[in-house]
Amino acid sequence: MAKLDSKIPFGPLADKWQQHKTQIKLVNPANKRKYEIIVVGAGLAGSSAAATLAELGYRVKSFVFQDSPRRAHSIAAQGGINGTKNYQNDGDSVHRLFYDTLKGGDYRAREANVHRLAEVSANIIDQCAAQGVPFAREYSGHLANRSFGGAQVSRTFYARGQTGQQLLLGAYSALSRMVGQGAVELHPNSEMLDLVIVDGHAKGVIVRDLKTGAITRHSADAVILATGGYGNVFNLSTYARQSNTTAIWRAYKRGACMANPCYTQIHPTCIPVSGDYQSKLTLMSESLRNDGRIWVPKNKADIKKEPSAIAEADRDYYLERIYPSFGNLAPRDVASRAAMRMCDEGRGVGETGLGVYLDFADAIKRLGEPAVRERYGNLFDIYHEITAENAYQAPMRIFPAVHYTMGGLWVDYNLMSNVPGLFVLGEANFSDHGANRLGASALMQGLADGYFVIPYTIGDYLAQQKPSAQLNINRPEFKQAAESVSAQTQQLLNNPGKEPVSHFHKRLGKIMWEHCGMARTKPGLESALQKIPALREEFVANVKVPGSAETLNQSLEKAGRVADFIDLGELMCRDALTREESCGGHFREEYQYPDGECKRDDEKFGHVAAWEYQGPGQTPLRNIEPLNYEFTKMSVRSYK
Amino acid sequence: MVASTPAKKLFSVTLRVWRQASPAQPGKFADYPAHNVSPDMSFLELLDVVNDGLTVSNEEPIAFAHDCREGICGTCSCTINGKPHGPGKGVATCQVYMRSFQAGDVIVVEPFRATAFPIIKDLVVERSAFDKIQQAGGFISARTGAAPDANSILVSKATADLAMDAAACIGCGACVAACKNASAMLFVAAKVSHLGLMPQGQPERDRRVLAMVQTMDEAGFGNCTNQYECSAVCPKTITHDFIARLNRDYVGALFRSKLQPVSASAGGGA
Numbered sequence: 001m002a003k004l005d006s007k008i009p010f011g012p013l014a015d016k017w018q019q020h021k022t023q024i025k026l027v028n029p030a031n032k033r034k035y036e037i038i039v040v041g042a043g044l045a046g047s048s049a050a051a052t053l054a055e056l057g058y059r060v061k062s063f064v065f066q067d068s069p070r071r072a073h074s075i076a077a078q079g080g081i082n083g084t085k086n087y088q089n090d091g092d093s094v095h096r097l098f099y100d101t102l103k104g105g106d107y108r109a110r111e112a113n114v115h116r117l118a119e120v121s122a123n124i125i126d127q128c129a130a131q132g133v134p135f136a137r138e139y140s141g142h143l144a145n146r147s148f149g150g151a152q153v154s155r156t157f158y159a160r161g162q163t164g165q166q167l168l169l170g171a172y173s174a175l176s177r178m179v180g181q182g183a184v185e186l187h188p189n190s191e192m193l194d195l196v197i198v199d200g201h202a203k204g205v206i207v208r209d210l211k212t213g214a215i216t217r218h219s220a221d222a223v224i225l226a227t228g229g230y231g232n233v234f235n236l237s238t239y240a241r242q243s244n245t246t247a248i249w250r251a252y253k254r255g256a257c258m259a260n261p262c263y264t265q266i267h268p269t270c271i272p273v274s275g276d277y278q279s280k281l282t283l284m285s286e287s288l289r290n291d292g293r294i295w296v297p298k299n300k301a302d303i304k305k306e307p308s309a310i311a312e313a314d315r316d317y318y319l320e321r322i323y324p325s326f327g328n329l330a331p332r333d334v335a336s337r338a339a340m341r342m343c344d345e346g347r348g349v350g351e352t353g354l355g356v357y358l359d360f361a362d363a364i365k366r367l368g369e370p371a372v373r374e375r376y377g378n379l380f381d382i383y384h385e386i387t388a389e390n391a392y393q394a395p396m397r398i399f400p401a402v403h404y405t406m407g408g409l410w411v412d413y414n415l416m417s418n419v420p421g422l423f424v425l426g427e428a429n430f431s432d433h434g435a436n437r438l439g440a441s442a443l444m445q446g447l448a449d450g451y452f453v454i455p456y457t458i459g460d461y462l463a464q465q466k467p468s469a470q471l472n473i474n475r476p477e478f479k480q481a482a483e484s485v486s487a488q489t490q491q492l493l494n495n496p497g498k499e500p501v502s503h504f505h506k507r508l509g510k511i512m513w514e515h516c517g518m519a520r521t522k523p524g525l526e527s528a529l530q531k532i533p534a535l536r537e538e539f540v541a542n543v544k545v546p547g548s549a550e551t552l553n554q555s556l557e558k559a560g561r562v563a564d565f566i567d568l569g570e571l572m573c574r575d576a577l578t579r580e581e582s583c584g585g586h587f588r589e590e591y592q593y594p595d596g597e598c599k600r601d602d603e604k605f606g607h608v609a610a611w612e613y614q615g616p617g618q619t620p621l622r623n624i625e626p627l628n629y630e631f632t633k634m635s636v637r638s639y640k
Numbered sequence: 641m642v643a644s645t646p647a648k649k650l651f652s653v654t655l656r657v658w659r660q661a662s663p664a665q666p667g668k669f670a671d672y673p674a675h676n677v678s679p680d681m682s683f684l685e686l687l688d689v690v691n692d693g694l695t696v697s698n699e700e701p702i703a704f705a706h707d708c709r710e711g712i713c714g715t716c717s718c719t720i721n722g723k724p725h726g727p728g729k730g731v732a733t734c735q736v737y738m739r740s741f742q743a744g745d746v747i748v749v750e751p752f753r754a755t756a757f758p759i760i761k762d763l764v765v766e767r768s769a770f771d772k773i774q775q776a777g778g779f780i781s782a783r784t785g786a787a788p789d790a791n792s793i794l795v796s797k798a799t800a801d802l803a804m805d806a807a808a809c810i811g812c813g814a815c816v817a818a819c820k821n822a823s824a825m826l827f828v829a830a831k832v833s834h835l836g837l838m839p840q841g842q843p844e845r846d847r848r849v850l851a852m853v854q855t856m857d858e859a860g861f862g863n864c865t866n867q868y869e870c871s872a873v874c875p876k877t878i879t880h881d882f883i884a885r886l887n888r889d890y891v892g893a894l895f896r897s898k899l900q901p902v903s904a905s906a907g908g909g910a
Contacts, residue, residue: 052784067705068771070811071713087791123787130787132780132838134795134804141794160804165712169807173779180775188768211760240708274680277689280709382710385728385735451784500695502688547700551662552761554703555695 002257002612004625007412008112013631014094017116020413021456025463032057034467037458038205038220040192040247042069044164044171044443045426046226048450051174054183056455061218062175062184063207065191065242065557070172073228073240074446077164078285078379080146080156081443083125084118088145092153094118099632101441104150104331105406105434106584106598107606107634108260110627112413113431120452121444125157127451131170135159147290148439150331150639156440161285161378167443171450191557193488194481195223195251195422202251202422203471206481208489210557213550215489217473217482221462222421224454225251226446229405229427231264233565233572234517235509237402238270238283244561245568248409248428256417257610257623259410259430261568262576265437265585266518267403268294268335271386271396272355281401282386284358284379286439289328291363291372292396294319294335296347296356303349307357307395318342322595326639333436333585334597334639336400340518341596343399350397359395400518404442406433406585407575410610410625414457415449418610421465423458425449430608435584489549492559497542501558504539508562508569511535516573521589525577532570539566571611571620578622581605602634650676651743655690657702658750660759667759669748672702679739683726684709684716686738703762709734711875714810717817718763719750724814724873732812732875752817756824756860767813769859770827777851778831780841793839800838807834808876815870821862826870828856829886830878836889846893853890 009020027035035058039050042064050062066072086092097118102109129135129143136144136158145154159166178184189210196204196217204219230245231237252258269284295317297303302310318338320327330338339356342348349355364372369392373380380391387397408430415423415431426446433441472478515521515528539562547553582591582598583605591599600606608625652675660667672690681689684706691701707715716733720726726736741747749763757765795803809830816824832849835841841848864883871880 048784055783066707066713066715067767068811070771070774071707071715073708073713075810076708076710076712085790123785125790126787127782127784129790129793130780130782130840132782132803132835132840134800134807134834134838135790137795137797137800139797141796142791159807162712162808165810166804166807173774174782174784176771176774177779177781179771180777186771188771211766240713242707275678277678277681277685279682279685279688282710381730382735385711385731385737388737388739455784498696500692502692544695546695546698552703552764555701 001621002418002610002623004257004410004418004610004623005412006110006625007414008110009413013111013115016112017119024456024460027459027463029057033059035059035462036061036220037222037224038063038218039224039226040205041072041226041228041428042175043072043074043226043228043426044168044446045450046072046224047168047171047175048447049224049226049425049454050184051171051178052451052455053458054178060178060184061187061220063187063190063192063205065189065210067188069175069186069188070169072168073243074168074443075165076240077443078161078283079287080148080158080163080440081124081167082148082155082440083121083157083444084155085122085125087143088154090153092155096153097121097155100151101432101438102434102632103637104438105436106600106637107434107602107629108583108627109432109434111629111631116453117432117445117448120448123452124444124447128167128170131173133159133166133170146287147329149286149289149329149335150326150438158287161287161376164443167447171447192247193250193485193560195254196477196481197254197419198471198475198477201420203468204473204478206485208485211552213548213553215482215485217478219468219471219473219478221465221468222423222458224423224425225409225428226425226450227428229408230565230568231402231405233508233569234402234512235505236273236278236281236513238267238281241279244564246561246564248424249564249568251409251417251419251422253613254419255613256419256422257410257612258407258571259608259610260407260435260575261572261611262516262579263406263435263585264402265332265404265406266336266400267332268339268400269358269398270401271383272350272352272399282382283401283403284383284396284398286332288358288376288379291367291375292328292358292360293317293362294328294356294358296342296349300346303347303353307359316347323639330639331436331438333587336518337587337596339400355397355399357395358398360391361395364392404437406430406435406437410608414460415454416457416461421461423454425454435586488560489556492543492545492556493547493549495543495545497544499542499544501543501545501555501562504535504543505562505565507535508532508566512569512572516569516576519587519589520576522577525573528573529570529577532566532573536566539563574620575609575611579605579609598637606634648678648680650678653677653741653744654746656746656748657763659702659762662761663758677738679737681738682709682734683720683736683738684734703764705764706734711735712810714812717752717765717812717814719752719817721748724752724817725875730875730877732810752813754813754816754822756822757813757816769861770811770813770824772859773824773828773852773855774831776855777844777848778835780835780838781844782840795839803834803837806830806837806878806882809878810876812875814873814875816861818869818873819862820867820869821865823864823870824856824861825864825883825886826874826878826880828852829882832889833882833885845889846896849886849889849893850897
């Protein structure tokens, strides 16, 4: 049974991080260069960590499966990043961001982690501005803010609708600087396929060069995974097509615990599905909810009418009606379920009936079209490209889609997993968002982990380890891991199957969306736990992977990732079945209030579920880390 | 809850695709008919469907670069009917929809072609030269933790907006593929302008432009002869005006680089 010590420092909430920083061990500057650190993934968390650790003097090796760190999927985040600057003088504070995030997460995150996140949020804005990130400005030259869901203050900083891109380019430029100085060894087109553990400590990775197929072994004194989320288990999502779970899943199979895998975020404002060939769902930023109003027809008879033909009195602005104090800025899980309820009632719009309107007519009347274009122009353009419709003239049609995974590898306060020496940052860990993440908080967490947490906490671990620069990559642990990777590759390529990988991914996605999506039930999850193992058997017997192992082979890459998604999907369903309550993004139909809101069970489930691998075909072990709320009361979340 | 395909008129096209097994082998075009094409399908989704068909019929699928499929990561890189990123304006390959084509069209699909972008396989090219240019100087040196309060340096809205216009570059390389000289001037100009416009970027402004241009030249990119094919195909519609700004910055920096302070060669001191 895994030992789960959260290592939360003692003391008052607001002092924990400061005190911890002064108490943890340091590595002296001359010794830092003796330690080597592997960073896998180069999104916001990975790039910021690799750059900062290299600045400190550690030797860093950065691995990324994309052809450049600048292409990691953080690039696609649109709306913004939260920071408690209180530049608006509207009552924001560290405590408020802490409280909003904790409440937004439906009281399923650790207080201490969330408070630290809120504390460093202001430093992130400073750091990014210093790197030259072209944040939106007022005419005075000061930074501009907008509002995001789940908050009653304006604390979101942004760069048009491309905030993720600009923050990632900032982190990428910091990383590039260190690569140019020779302090970081950059390995693009390199996919991590296994974690190597020596004497119980993470000491290296096995990597496949995606261009040449070469399998290589890399040793280090610590391994950092910053490989993002696993929402592509649903096949259709707002993730990049190649985002995957393989790095964290293979670490799970080497003993790292997977925490709360069922916590999935379904984003309310995405462009609806149009056909079976679909590969991707495109997000329309939450920032649109600042000025757009969401509605469906009051009467079912009106759903096929042109929206302009539906009188004001016949429209139901349901978020404003049900949640008057937060209105269109209700948190994502709340807004998504409300949209689903409207569609279930038969009031959904569009050809499929799976859509609601996001209407800018009032904003255009109030602000004028040029002002709306300046704020959201690129989003209206994206909408037009995909649907061939003009959202300045008619409302957008939107529908919820899988967007983020709050679950991930279990980490302690130092962001170290239960495997010593294995650290996990950003979306790949489970730590800060509880059961639901608020908008503009993913960028914040990725950069907090990479710029301001790991540079301190990794030193505490390394100071207690002798530098192992001479660790021989011909040791049996490395050899065994590399051989098992090669064996899987050969097995996939030699399989006498008939079906392309995508068929299995689509089928898995349908099972997951139907049974482990926005609403979950005991019978549904039980049937998924029958269907997924059957799908795995079929995959093993019938998947067809053309091409060879020695060149670029995208079918082979996909096959390995989908195999892991199948296993992960099963664990997600198991986690969702075991968690007999509703909280945040995890909605069990059996556990709800009469008005359809989540009914938590703090007594039985006020804890983190951290699953531990027990070998192929074995039921994994469910470990528990209790969530002790010392400073906040776990209350019923209300946005009314 | 996957929607059924709406009843839109489906049609057929032929894809004429560049196939090249490896950098060393010669490539050639091959034709692939595609049927039941929906106008709402993206061009890359059509490649997905064609590839599944190839897999089932024992042929190797077409390798093509893609990731975010929403026009921001800069991975996708096809030249479609002779134009990098295809027929649309201000879009990347992944944002091309089949409604841009007619029934019966023969659609010619090639990789981005340039000496500095060697072909890896089929439609996938190597663009690490761009990363090298960034590593040479595409940054503002700001050690983590050393930043002043973000509002302590004011940036006028006009400056921030112009910097953002340049910073919108996705690093796809279409500008290079479109240029008869395979010049990377628009890419370099975008980065140099973004950082050079921001007040935070002033201390390293000269050093940056000299280092980035030198690395660009060493990587085998050609020079700019003011044809503006680059800005015409740029998925973020970045204007070639930034190239003029790059040239001004470069010339100024070159002059100033000859004016070294006496102390510059005085060593590190005690």
